[in-house]
Amino acid sequence: MISLKACKNCRTITEANKCPRCGGEVSREWQGYLVVIDPERSEIARKMGIHAAGRYALRVK
Numbered sequence: 001m002i003s004l005k006a007c008k009n010c011r012t013i014t015e016a017n018k019c020p021r022c023g024g025e026v027s028r029e030w031q032g033y034l035v036v037i038d039p040e041r042s043e044i045a046r047k048m049g050i051h052a053a054g055r056y057a058l059r060v061k
């Protein structure tokens with residue numbers, strides 16, 4: 001079983017122990033799964049300040 005983690009800084013979901021996008025600390029305690037395909041057209045992405053396509057967590061503890 002793969003345990004996915006989410007970056008505490010930019011909320012990118014990753015399997016790595018460090019965020020591949022910003023190098024930030026990752027946490028196993030996260031909730032909600034958001035896939036952003038087109039960040040400029042996604043209202044949620046804009047609200048969350050996401051500017052790149054990818055997988056994100058809605059909440060990271």
Ligand SMILES: [Zn+2]
Nearest residue numbers: 007010019022
């Ligand atoms: Zn990050």
